[in-house]
Amino acid sequence: MTAEISEGQTTQASGVLNAAASNLNTPQTPSPSPQHNKNDDQYSPLAPVVSSVSHIPKADIHVHIEGTIAPEIARMIATRNGVTLSENLFKEDGSYQWNGFVEFIKAYDEVSMALKNERDYLDITYHFLKKWASQGCIYAELIVSPNHADLIGLDRDEMMRGIYAGIDKAKSRFDIDARINITCLRHESPEKAEEVAVYAAGLNHPYVTGFNIAGGEKEGDIKAYKNAFDIAHAAGLSCTAHLAEAASAAQVKDALEAMPYIKRIGHGVNLIFDPIVMNDVKKRGILLEVCPSSNVEIGIFPKMDEHPFGHLFRLGPKICINTDDPPFFFTDIDREYGIVKDAFGLNDHELLEMTRNAITHAFCDQATKDNLLAKVVLPQKKMPEAGVAGVEGEQAKPKKRGWLACLKGFRR
Numbered sequence: 001m002t003a004e005i006s007e008g009q010t011t012q013a014s015g016v017l018n019a020a021a022s023n024l025n026t027p028q029t030p031s032p033s034p035q036h037n038k039n040d041d042q043y044s045p046l047a048p049v050v051s052s053v054s055h056i057p058k059a060d061i062h063v064h065i066e067g068t069i070a071p072e073i074a075r076m077i078a079t080r081n082g083v084t085l086s087e088n089l090f091k092e093d094g095s096y097q098w099n100g101f102v103e104f105i106k107a108y109d110e111v112s113m114a115l116k117n118e119r120d121y122l123d124i125t126y127h128f129l130k131k132w133a134s135q136g137c138i139y140a141e142l143i144v145s146p147n148h149a150d151l152i153g154l155d156r157d158e159m160m161r162g163i164y165a166g167i168d169k170a171k172s173r174f175d176i177d178a179r180i181n182i183t184c185l186r187h188e189s190p191e192k193a194e195e196v197a198v199y200a201a202g203l204n205h206p207y208v209t210g211f212n213i214a215g216g217e218k219e220g221d222i223k224a225y226k227n228a229f230d231i232a233h234a235a236g237l238s239c240t241a242h243l244a245e246a247a248s249a250a251q252v253k254d255a256l257e258a259m260p261y262i263k264r265i266g267h268g269v270n271l272i273f274d275p276i277v278m279n280d281v282k283k284r285g286i287l288l289e290v291c292p293s294s295n296v297e298i299g300i301f302p303k304m305d306e307h308p309f310g311h312l313f314r315l316g317p318k319i320c321i322n323t324d325d326p327p328f329f330f331t332d333i334d335r336e337y338g339i340v341k342d343a344f345g346l347n348d349h350e351l352l353e354m355t356r357n358a359i360t361h362a363f364c365d366q367a368t369k370d371n372l373l374a375k376v377v378l379p380q381k382k383m384p385e386a387g388v389a390g391v392e393g394e395q396a397k398p399k400k401r402g403w404l405a406c407l408k409g410f411r412r
């Protein structure tokens, strides 16, 4: 997916573009409504949040580096780089402002293009991890596109050094661990993706542990990117891919036939329409990186209570909770866990399971995983909630959702 900005320069917002406008026409999804009436959604940014989940250790393994830039950080970086941001980029309360998919892409691109140098990447990485750590996040994986460095005329290695330094600074101050997944882009050619994979393979840095593909899901045949994935996989990088967010579950089948070593799927929410593929994903032990607010804000599902998170949790493969491009979707990791608790009825123990799923499937070494998993416990003074996993009375009741018929006959 590409988007034109006012200067006529073609840009790429790496994070959310899998849900490009063309993708929003999939016949298997409910009618998209990126401009849905947010007043009707009790989990909209306009509504007050949600139960406290501050005591829950969290992980966020699907978040795009440029998509983490909070409005106040965007202003700071733009000011020191001499970049003037549009007046209509922000609401009166300081949050980002956009209405509809095209405006969203413009906002994302405008903020991304304000980055100019290594220090900027250090700062956005550090400030993101600092905030997430303050919300109980103990581990994050950042999705990084070398294409963005190319786009802003920054040396890729300088960009990477900035991110490494941001991770180091946050780790030393807040004890939050982070790793990096280098991503190629579906709207770029397979040859370009292979070049990105070669770059990723050559980094040979302990923080660079994964490889991904983002971008418009209908922009190219996923199997055409097999060579890129093979290069990354052969170099020891673990693989994940944005799939079945806006496009159908059939792409997951294609991807797993071509790249059976894929360990996680970014989003994967449309698996809910295809129990056969969903069951295959489950048998393979693949984790879905689910990003609830992203899906609703983009219009994949019209409202949070029509999102299939609860059904995926109870019937589908392992899943976890992620933020994708949080300030652009008016959320953060604390809010996403809170939404999952309230909208889908997960209790504290089940929220811990979400964090354990993310860490168990994390692209980091086993010693780091063991250290992190030891932290995934409730505070000792807090009594466990009544009703642990499996207590039906606490769980959200299924509501009228178009994909429920697809689940007929499916058993966990």
Ligand SMILES: [Zn+2]
Binding pocket: 015, 016, 062, 064, 214, 242, 266, 324
């Ligand atoms: Zn994403």
